[in-house]
Amino acid sequence: MVVKPLTGNYAAAYAAKLARVKVVAAYPITPQTTIVEKLAQFIDNGEMDAEMIRVESEHSALAAAYGAASGGVRAFTATSSHGLLYMHEMVWWVAGARVPLVMVIVTRTIGPPWNIWSDHSDLMDQRDSGWIIMMAEHNQEVLDETIKMFKITEDPRVFLPGMVGLDAFILSHTTEPVDLPGQELVDSFLPPRRQPYIMKAGDPILMGNVPRDLHDNMRMREDIHKSLEEAKKVIQEVDEEWYKLTGRRYGGLIECYRCEDADHFIIGMGAWVGDMREAADRLREKGIRVGVIKVRYVRPFPREELLKWLTNAKSVIVFDRGVSAGSAGQLFLDVAAHLMAAGVRVPVKNVLAGVTGLDVTYEDIADAVLKSVAEVEETGRFSTFIEWYYGR
Amino acid sequence: MNPHGKVLPISRPGPGVAGKTGTWRVMRPVYDPSKCVKCRLCWLYCPENVIDVNEGGERFISIDYDYCKGCGICSSVCPTGAIKMVPEGGA
Ligand code: SF4
C-alpha cells in the first residue's frame, strides 16, 4: 500500500483500474472528465488492459458500458449533471436488466442557468431507479467505495448496478492523500465477475421482451426492491472484509460521529459532512450535545440504522443539497417518512443549504443548527419544517 | 427465467411467443423461383428471420407466412425482382 496525493477523480480512476475494468465507455462532461481522461491514459500507456469506447453522448456511454457488462465483463463509466440526466432512460434500463455495473457520479447542479458547482440534484434524481447509490465524504472513501461497489453489485444476493457519488470540485478536483491498495490486495478482495446471465453468441437470450403476464413484470420491480434490502447486509459484510485487508471501515450504510450521547442529530451526505463534524465539535464546546449521521448509502436507505439512533433524539436536522421542488429535500423526505412509519415522534426539520453549489462553511452549519436547537429547547418543536439557508 | 432466485426480464427466444404475427400483414411477399439468382440477400435482410434457404431445392427460398410481417424488405433488396409484394386478401 502506498499513500499518493490524488484528486477525487483520480481516486475513482485508480479504483476502476484496480478493479480490472475491461470496458470503459465515456463522454466528457465537467467535472467528471478527468476520471475518464486518466483511464484513457492508463489504457494508452499499457497500465490497464481495457477497451475505451468513445461515444457521441452519455446515453450511449451507459448503453455501451451496459452492453459490455451484459457480455460478461466489468464495465465502468462516469458522468455528471446534464450527462446523467441524458442517461436517465438507460439508468432504469440497466437496473431493470439486473446487470451489475459501476458508475461514478461527480455531483453537479442541473441548469438552467449554467452552473458547474456541486449540489446533489443529479444523483438524487436517480434514486427511484433501482441502483445502489452512495455518496463519499473524502477521496479515500471514493477509492474504497468504488472498488467495493464492484463486489457489492456482483453479489448474487444483489445483482444490481451501483453509483458512487462525489461532490464537484470539493472532492473531484481537490488533492488529498489517498492510501492506494496494491493490485494483489484488490485481486484477493474481488472475486471473478458474477452476473445473473451473460449475452453471448451461440446462446441466445432475449432481455426485456414484452411480458406475457404483468404479474411477472410487477414481481421484477418487487425483486429489485427486495434485492436492495438484501444489499444492506452485503454492504455491511463488504465493509468488514475491506477493513480486514486495509484497516479502513466506515460502518456500512451510515457513519456516525459523536452519536453515543447526542441529543440533537445533524444528517447529511457527501463532502460537507466533514464541516458537520467540525460544527458538532464547536456546538459541543457550547454545551449542546450534537451528533452527526453521515448517510453513506442513500439506496438502499438506512432505515434501521437511523431509527436506532433517532428514536430518543430531541431533534433531527436534515441538511439537503437538493430539493424535490414542491415537497422538500430528498434526504429529509426519506428520513421523515421512515421516522413517521416507525411511529417515532421526533421534531424533524429540513435545512436546504448549498443548493446550486452555494458555499457552506462549518460556521454556517453551526449557526443553522444552533438556531434550530434553541427553538426546540424552548418550544419542543420546529415552527417550520423547511428552511432555505443562504448563509449567515 | 429465474436463475439465482432473482426475477429476471429475460427469456429464451422461440417462435411465436406473441402469437401468429403474420395475421397483421397487409402486403404479402410472393416468390418467383424462375427469377431467383440464389444471392441470399432476402434471407440476410429479413428482420423477422422468416426466410429459409433450401439448398438444392426447386424453390431456393421459402417464407414462413405465419410470422412474415409483410415489411417488403426482401422484395426491395432482391436484385432480380423475384419477390413481389401483393395486397393481402386480394387475388
Ligand atoms: S416481407 Fe419482411 S418479414 Fe416478410 S419475408 Fe419479406 S422481409 Fe421478411
Ligand code: SF4
Ligand atoms: S434476394 Fe431475390 S434473387 Fe436473391 S435469393 Fe432472395 S429471391 Fe433469390
